[in-house]
Amino acid sequence: MATPNQIAKELLESGKVAVVVGYANGTVPGKTQTLIARTAQQAEKFIFNKYCINNLTVYLTKSYKLPKPIGIFVKGCDAKTIVGLIQEHQINREDVYIIGLPCDGVTEQVNGDVLGKCRMCAVHTPKIYDVLAGEAITEVPVDLNKRFARLDMIEKMPVEERWNFWMKEFDKCVRCYACRQVCPLCYCEQCIVDKTQPRWIESSPHPVGNLSWHFIRAFHLAGRCIGCGECERACHQNIPLGLLNMKMAKEIFEEYGYVAGVDPEAKPPLTDYKMEDDEHFIR
Ligand code: SF4
Ligand code: SF4
Ligand code: SF4
Numbered sequence: 001m002a003t004p005n006q007i008a009k010e011l012l013e014s015g016k017v018a019v020v021v022g023y024a025n026g027t028v029p030g031k032t033q034t035l036i037a038r039t040a041q042q043a044e045k046f047i048f049n050k051y052c053i054n055n056l057t058v059y060l061t062k063s064y065k066l067p068k069p070i071g072i073f074v075k076g077c078d079a080k081t082i083v084g085l086i087q088e089h090q091i092n093r094e095d096v097y098i099i100g101l102p103c104d105g106v107t108e109q110v111n112g113d114v115l116g117k118c119r120m121c122a123v124h125t126p127k128i129y130d131v132l133a134g135e136a137i138t139e140v141p142v143d144l145n146k147r148f149a150r151l152d153m154i155e156k157m158p159v160e161e162r163w164n165f166w167m168k169e170f171d172k173c174v175r176c177y178a179c180r181q182v183c184p185l186c187y188c189e190q191c192i193v194d195k196t197q198p199r200w201i202e203s204s205p206h207p208v209g210n211l212s213w214h215f216i217r218a219f220h221l222a223g224r225c226i227g228c229g230e231c232e233r234a235c236h237q238n239i240p241l242g243l244l245n246m247k248m249a250k251e252i253f254e255e256y257g258y259v260a261g262v263d264p265e266a267k268p269p270l271t272d273y274k275m276e277d278d279e280h281f282i283r
Contacts, residue, residue: 019066021035023073053108057085071099074126076125087266106118150242171210175210182234185221224260225249252269
């Protein structure tokens with residue numbers, strides 16, 4: 001079975017891809033960094049291990065504009081983003097060569113526990129790939145009833161307490177937008193928060209502007225966020241952005257039976273209309 005760096009070398013040597021986006025060792029133990037290789041020699045540095053956390057599909061959008069076709073290392077959770085980007089016509093399937101990575105789980109610390117998302121993972125082997133870099137992993141069924149369990153603490157709070165909780169969290173936000181930059185599905189060329197003529201949203205870290213920013217971020221990702229967790233991981237203020245994303249995902253699932261990142265042919269519910277859609281909220 002070929003290793004990820006052997007696969008990348010072969011793809012570059014044969015000219016099947018113009019670049020490969022993957023992982024390389026970082027500068028300290030337990031950390032990895034992104035490597036974009038254009039030659040087979042550069043591809044020798046590729047690795048894959050439990051410290052390869054980043055969702056590299058972010059390099060398929062935004063202003064990176066890498067030459068195509070793009071070879072890319074993709075874990076099962078990251079592959080859901082590719083599904084979303086295909087659905088939203090941000091990438092053509094033929095422009096991306098997916099090097100699928102069977103994955104047991106990733107961790108942020110040397111010998112640390114795997115991330116929470118890995119404990120509920122049902123995609124240890126990616127559902128979409130061109131070549132698999134390793135043996136497929138047999139999925140052990142997970143209890144889907146527990147996938148929104150993280151929300152329990154917030155949903156149990158009375159409304160006022162919940163409001164105070166979020167206002168306190170949003171108050172910590174310094175509007176650095178690291179959460180936006182790291183999100184592969186947050187790809188608008190001009191984000192509404194950067195618009196100054198007219199200025200729709202207060203841009204300084206002020207409670208009113210912060211509330212607007214977090215509302216907009218959560219709603220723009222509703223039914224689209226695939227739960228990679230990168231936004232929350234990027235937030236140095238430790239704002240639990242994943243709770244907002246998860247609440248949106250739960251509402252979308254309960255209202256429309258839809259899960260993001262599964263079917264490239266499916267129409268995301270917020271871009272679609274069906275006669276039987278619930279309209280109780282329209283007065
Ligand atoms: S969620 Fe699954 S595929 Fe993603 S890092 Fe965790 S174990 Fe790997
Ligand atoms: S990364 Fe955190 S602090 Fe920065 S804008 Fe996002 S939520 Fe605010
Ligand atoms: S978890 Fe965060 S970074 Fe990942 S897709 Fe959802 S909003 Fe984007």
